Amino acid sequence: MFEVKARVLELSDFWRDHAAENEAAGQITDEVAAKLRSTGVMRMLQPKRYGGYECHPRDFFETLIELGSRCSSTGWVAGVVGVHAHELAQTDPQLQEEVWGENEDTWVASPYAPMGRAKPVDGGYIFNGRWSFSSGTDQCQWVMIGGLVLDAEGKPDGAGTRHFCLPRGDYEIVPDSWEVMGLRGTGSKDLIVRDAFVPAHRVIDQEEIIAGTAARAIGLDNPLYSIPRQTMFSGAITAGTLAICQGVLQAYIDHSRQRVSRLSGSTSQDPNSLAVLGEAAADIQASIQHFLWDIDRVYDLAAQGETISKDLRIEVRRNQVNASARAVQAADRLFVNTGGAALHTSHPIQRMWRDAHAAMNHMMNTTAPTYVQYGLNLFGHELPPTARY
Template identity: 30%
Template sequence: MQTAAAVNGTTATAPQLQVPGRDELVARAAGLRARLWEDAAESDRERRLTAGSVAALTDAGLMRLMTPRRLGGYEADIRTLLEVASEVGRGCGSAAWVTGVLNAGNFVASLFPREVQDEVWSLNADARTALVLGMPARGVEHVDGGVRITGEWGYVSGSLHADWVGVLVAVPTESGEAVVHFALMRADEVEIKDTWHFAGMRGTGSNTVVATGVFVPERRLLPYAPLLNGETDGLVDPANRYRNSLVGLFSIGLLGSLIGGATAAFDFVRAAAPNRPAAGSKFPNQAESPTLQLDLAEAATKIETAKLLAAKIADTADEAAYAGEFADVLTRAAARQNSTRVAQLCREAVDLLMTAYGSSAFSETNPLQRIWRDVNVGSRHAGFGMGIPAQLYGRALVGKDPRDISLLV
């Protein structure tokens, strides 16, 4: 079976591929764990994923999760994104973070008109879209056929490995009011400024994207507020499962990295316990120490709780999508607060495991310290922090609109 896609006014065809299910995709991610673990130190040191890691993720099809099926993608559900990112995170937290962000970027690109989707994927089903939800740029002027954009956007994870970049811009109207839009630009149209010098998640290469007078045609502008509110009718085929909260989608992609990192730390400490001394005691090894046993039990419970809560967030979004509905603001505010709790649980588990292992966990040669840095930085992403998610949820619980505080609900 062939599907047609319009490219530059002509017609291109792409084969309709057999779409792998969740179990297959998660198995592919698990199969990359050893390779990603091996490359993680280099990705951390070089502040970007290795070419081998990117190739492995791409070759496994893990950058196609949210790409339209008619263009060779999988249109996977949110639970699949969570489980794939979690497995990738057991090998490398930065690789999982980038996988989550680029798939979320492709999700947003898939909401643009079919003409734009064809531009993005008809010649390359593995094309990747970096996306950032930072403050919208206001250097926007109307020109014939579209707008010309000048601005900067920081913390663009995956920008070093993207074919397209999605940013927020404030497009002026005749009334003088600016309306926020997603703008989709080719990666070769922008500059990447090397600004990502952070203690953790170093391999994400979350640098600053700079646009200087970049022309964006009208078709590659998409109003922002309707997407947040689930008003996607007319934007996509009704059969497509793209009626999820964008905030829920974005957080799930990030949470998979944190869950995977916490799981990897737990596995590492547990496996080492029979062969490590219980310092300052007569126990023959750490595994015999009740303190270590209690720490493992507590960490395991935190990680398991995080997994269950993250799965609930994903399943809630998927259930609404399958029903052709959009979750109300209370459900969405709860998802944002629960995402924050998942991030906190992962951080607490890793901190506990670092203490349980001992001070050598902080040696630069020990992978635990990299996981600790990654999870501590990643769990403090703006989407999880500053107490805003709790304020949103609390406001929704008393019947008030949380969007009075933030549109990211």
């Protein structure tokens, strides 16, 4: 077992015991963040020269699933923040040194949505914008956020989204901007940037990183970094979602061990409840295994020196959203079959059920557009500009 995963499992009771506290705080608490930092989860994809593990992506995602099944919000933050090291490792060495040089445990938040506007100036850009959904941002020291560069007429230059990296002093975290019904403990608050100067070396072009071709071009030979960014980032969202559903399953099992119905007796012997359990467990396990199988596939191809094809990238995205949707549907059945007990705010299953549905509202979990892009590509049609693969 990978050492980081083992450390996460050793702290299983800690994660569970602090899940409600994270939700009440509206972010992972300082105590949880410190414990998370001590496990090394955030350094699993980080370059070895900066204290990272450069691990197999399967190890990373398996660890996220174990962590997130015990506390949805901690697992979500670990995935969304931790996956950024995969991209940052492929950027200008000066930027990497600025982020990790003095502190290898520096965390980097997002989001990638191109809500920023950048005006070119000598040596870089003047950057402005407001972003929502910056998961784990209170515990991070840098952000990697999306934006568009403006041309001389003040219009987007047509080169697509770039990622702009800013240190904590160059942006504002908006308090009270994460009043939500699910994944509340992720602290996914809004960010504001006002007239910040971003040097050119802190701006990341996306084309080669998305295609998975940037790493080899700069001499990175670990196959990890030749996996396309979208596969990895959306994989973190999938892993976070599957983790929550695994947590719902475990909460249902724990509840069923104790539950006795006046009508059907012990839930652990009730045929209807057992049928719900069996079907849901199979669906959640199948979703997890399908997701991890895809990760193994792309890693093995990258290890052979191949570039991951557009067709496979689109297929992987299809499978990721399908895995999330199938697992959440299974969690729904478990929630309903828990009965009235699941309605109590003290019951962990209701919190995880809310978290699962909040996770499905993430852009990377939207099923219909992802299925449509798979079909369009299959039949040789042009994909819309909004396609994400």
